[in-house]
Amino acid sequence: MHTLSTVSPSTSRAQPYLNVIENFLSTPERLFFSSSNLDEARSMVSRVMKPHRIDQTNSSERLDAKMHHLALGEISLSRLRYGAAVKIECDPLDNCFLVQMPIAGNAAVTVRDRHMELNSDVASVLSPNDAVRMRWSQDTDQLIMRVSSNLLERTLVGHLGHPLDEPLRLESAFGWRNSTAWNGLLSYLIDCATQCPDLAQHRLVLPQIEQLTTSILLATHRHNYSETAPARRSTILPRHVRRVQDFIQAHAHEPMTAEQLAQIAGVSLRSLYTGFKDFLGVSPMQYLRDLRMEHAHTELISGEAGNVSGVALRWGFAHMGRFSTDYKQRYGESPSQTLRRI
Incomplete structure (x- = not known):
């Protein structure tokens, strides 16, 4: 069995935005459950993750389980703690990848042939075929990202340009604290969800968030296709570009991904x-964003728009600050100025 050594915890070096993430996922409206009953906690966690077996390792400790949850289409972000030392066993996940990021305490994880001692610097990454055994300390507190395996593999196929020869497997350890792109992604997700509490209801926005998340995960973390070169083909013909251009113009109001367009x-x-x-x-x-920006501009100058945020979300712009900045660069005034001027 291979043992992965880890560096010392660096909670004191945590970026300030991590506090924002932790606080956001601790608000009452994000509370998925709170319980002192182990069976209830197991049942509730299983709804989001996977059915599993869990036991307390110290019966004298009082269980104080809490889970906060943010669902965004085929990905989700949760914060989970038990308040007591526990051991967990889980069969293969089957249909998802889990990235477990400790923000307090420590955990021991055994997956495949690797045993990992996790701390606030190192996350564990579970692939769909992984059975896992874990021990969480009493003070373990984790951010957990769940990503649909179908979504992640679709993204990978789009990048490679050919079907997968074998199932995607991610490396089981991830130095998440040192990944600027990954940390930026977490900050962006929370920023969007803070500005738009009903973000999950906007079907044009979710595919963009899913695409961003999966692309960054594949780019920042090693997997069994990391060294595989994309398929090489002859130079694209103009008719292929026109085909996609026509599709985008006809379906700009619908969700779409780069992989779908490549198909x-x-x-x-x-x-x-x-x-x-x-x-x-x-x-x-x-090209799609520019076209949607044009539609948003047309709607704002039509005199029929009620507010800027509604128009922005309708055309797939989740981040109001960035939408306003891009809009002003393009049209010489802010969206609200356009709306007031009409």
């Missing part, structure tokens, strides 16, 4: 991006 073009994701850059000067997703 429509009949080329790899890389070839699609190259074609758009060569012929239109922008990426396909930037």
Whole structure:
């Protein structure tokens, strides 16, 4: 059995935004459950994660289990603690990947042939075929991201431009504190959800969040396809670009991903991006954002819009600050100025 050594905890070096994430996932409206009953806690956690077995390792400790939860389409972010030392056993997850990020305490995790002693610097990453055994200390407190395996593999296929030869497997240890892109993603998710409490209801926004999350996870964390080069094809023909351009124009009001557009073009994701850059000067997703911005502008100047945030969300812009900045750069005034002017 291989033992992974870890560096010392660095809670004192935690970025300030982590406090924002922890506080956001501790608000009453995000509370999924709170219980001092182990069976109830197991049942509630199983609804979000996977049925599992759990026992207290010290019967004299009082269980104080709490879980806060944010669901965003095929991904979710949770904060979970038990308030007592526990041991957990779980069969293979089957349909999801779990990234477990300790923000307090420590945990011992055994997955595949690796035993890991986790702390606030190192996360455990569980793949769908992984059975796992864990021990959480009394003060263990974790952020847990759940990602649909189907979503993550679809994203990978889009990047590679060909089907997978074997199931995707992520490395079981992840130095998440040192990953600038991953930390930025967590901050962005919380920022969007804070500005738009009903974010999960906006079907144009969720695919963008899912795409961003899966792309960053695949780019920042090693997996069994990390060294696989994308499929090489001949230079994209203009008709392929036109095909996707026509599709975007006809379906700008619908959710879509770069992988879906590559499928429509009949080329790899890389070839699609190259074609758009060569012929239109922008990426396909930037072309889509520009088109949606035009629709948002048209709606704001029509005199029928009720408020800026409603228009922005309707056209897939979840981050109000960025929408306002991009809008002003494009049209020379803020969205609210356009709305007031009409």
